[in-house]
Amino acid sequence: MDVRERVVLITGASSGIGRELARQLAGRGARVALLARTADRLRALAAEIDPTGPRAIAVPADVADRAAVDAAVSATVSHFGRLDCLVNAAGVGYFGEVARMPMDAFDRVVKTNVYGVVNCVQAALPHLRERRGMIVNVSSGLAKRALPFLTAYAGTKSMLNGLSDGMRLELRRHRIHVLNYCAPETDTEMAAHTLHEPGAEMPPVRRGRPVGRVAARIVRAMEAERREVVEDPMFAIMGVLAPRLLDSIFYRVMVKRYARD
């Protein structure tokens, strides 16, 4: 897909991968609608991308709130006249054991990472059908092999991978392409935003990839209409070839370090 002049709605655009993707897509000639909850960050980004306004707009919403998502999609289409592409980059992590996880935190993670994607897809679909558009889901390498203490988060991303695979076929007859991008550990604010068990705060990302490089990989995958990109597939491959070895590595690295009882 040539992104020039395409209208792209990007969720999670107030921070990290979504924000950088918005900058890079706009830099390549796309028009962008920026969605997240923090309206002032979205407005600042829209002003940075295009101070005169017509090529970037803020459409604040909580992806878990279907009515708010519908309103954001309507605002996008009434500003730009169409919608060519939806990028689902909004997401939230949880660090801690599933057995002790407060259900309101579980709710927030599932509602954002799973319901949020389905809400945005359903709201955008009539417009994407008209344009034979594209859906990009930002998943995670952890979808292929969960890490202890990031289990609930990884579970939502596994579901996202399943949703991407199924939707790719369901939407093929409408000529809508679905790209599933399993992101590597990336240097963003995600660790700071990650919900956590009291006393089990997520360690900061130390070896994350630069966010600019990750966004550039997504742009290239969109342009090449890739179906899936899995960055750093080593754990996924080891999970198939040597699952017991991987279990014992994860046990030593994560459980022995972070278990509190």
Ligand SMILES: NC(=O)c1ccc[n+]([C@@H]2O[C@H](COP(=O)([O-])OP(=O)(O)OC[C@H]3O[C@@H](n4cnc5c(N)ncnc54)[C@H](OP(=O)(O)O)[C@@H]3O)[C@@H](O)[C@H]2O)c1
């Ligand atoms: N960073 C990594 O190492 C990594 C690795 C693999 C996959 N990923 C995935 O990459 C995506 C982007 O993460 P990131 O690293 O850029 O994290 P980030 O810097 O924390 O950004 C997360 C974005 O999601 C938005 N968001 C969260 N909850 C939302 C909600 N309910 N409604 C609307 N927007 C919401 C946040 O905006 P507001 O708070 O303003 O709403 C923010 O813009 C996520 O899906 C994440 O799971 C990240």
